[in-house]
Amino acid sequence: MAKIVPLFSSSRGNSYYIAGNNEGILVDAGRNCKQLELSLLQNEIDTKTIKAIFVTHEHTDHCSALRVFAKRYDLPIYATKGTLDALISTDKVDVNAKLNVIEDEVTLGDMKIKRVLTSHDASESCGYHIVTADSRRCSLVTDTGFLTASALSALKDSNAVVIESNHDIEMLKNGPYPYILKKRVLSMTGHLSNVDCAKVLPELIESGVTRIMLSHLSHENNTPRLALETSVATLSGAGMKKDEDYTIMTAPVETNGKSIIF
Numbered sequence: 001m002a003k004i005v006p007l008f009s010s011s012r013g014n015s016y017y018i019a020g021n022n023e024g025i026l027v028d029a030g031r032n033c034k035q036l037e038l039s040l041l042q043n044e045i046d047t048k049t050i051k052a053i054f055v056t057h058e059h060t061d062h063c064s065a066l067r068v069f070a071k072r073y074d075l076p077i078y079a080t081k082g083t084l085d086a087l088i089s090t091d092k093v094d095v096n097a098k099l100n101v102i103e104d105e106v107t108l109g110d111m112k113i114k115r116v117l118t119s120h121d122a123s124e125s126c127g128y129h130i131v132t133a134d135s136r137r138c139s140l141v142t143d144t145g146f147l148t149a150s151a152l153s154a155l156k157d158s159n160a161v162v163i164e165s166n167h168d169i170e171m172l173k174n175g176p177y178p179y180i181l182k183k184r185v186l187s188m189t190g191h192l193s194n195v196d197c198a199k200v201l202p203e204l205i206e207s208g209v210t211r212i213m214l215s216h217l218s219h220e221n222n223t224p225r226l227a228l229e230t231s232v233a234t235l236s237g238a239g240m241k242k243d244e245d246y247t248i249m250t251a252p253v254e255t256n257g258k259s260i261i262f
């Protein structure tokens with residue numbers, strides 16, 4: 001058995017706890033250390049089970065708790081070379097912390113963690129594909145303008161996925177963001193829209209994915225209902241039935257105690 005616990009999700013902060021039997025990792029550490037600790041407490045996650053923090057990229061919403069949290073619990077940090085350099089140069093990690101470059105894949109206790117390519121306006125962003133002790137597989141892919149071949153094959157090779165469903169294109173176009181920011185979000189190095197996320201889901205379910213968590217929803221340009229409706233409509237169109245062929249949920253902005261067991 002394995003689980004994914006969404007602690008925070010949105011442009012205000014992102015963090016997930018992924019665990020196999022007795023050991024787990026954090027993917028990203030947004031918000032601040034206190035809020036992250038509280039979130040872990042609310043989910044009855046013992047910090048002793050956390051073996052490392054894997055960072056997707058250096059944007060603040062993914063690493064604002066990193067420096068203090070990693071130091072307090074003496075945790076190793078893994079990220080791509082580009083991300084680590086960016087974290088160091090912006091003082092988001094301590095240079096004396098246990099910093100590790102993830103080239104391709106690392107084995108940590110009974111978990112295997114592989115990086116997957118994303119396309120984002122950061123130094124060297126990535127997502128992660130994780131295999132737990134009993135061969136349960138999951139992928140986390142957010143903050144990407146489109147799904148790269150590497151991300152797609154990781155997502156397909158999963159039982160459970162956390163995938164970005166950032167914005168409704170019409171809401172974004174008609175919304176309050178300044179033109180330059182709209183352009184950025186819509187670009188190939190921005191964020192994945194509801195439609196682009198939904199489009200890929202039938203293929204994932206055909207490959208064996210049964211648990212879907214839509215994540216990194218924009219507060220201004222999306223609603224949980226719209227994200228879910230877009231994905232469920234596409235899946236229904238492909239003849240796939242919710243709660244029979246798959247389960248789907250949106251990652252909450254702050255933990256609501258729900259998790260994916262897979």
Ligand SMILES: [Zn+2]
Nearest residue numbers: 011059061143
């Ligand atoms: Zn983000």
Ligand SMILES: [Zn+2]
Nearest residue numbers: 057059120143
């Ligand atoms: Zn980002």
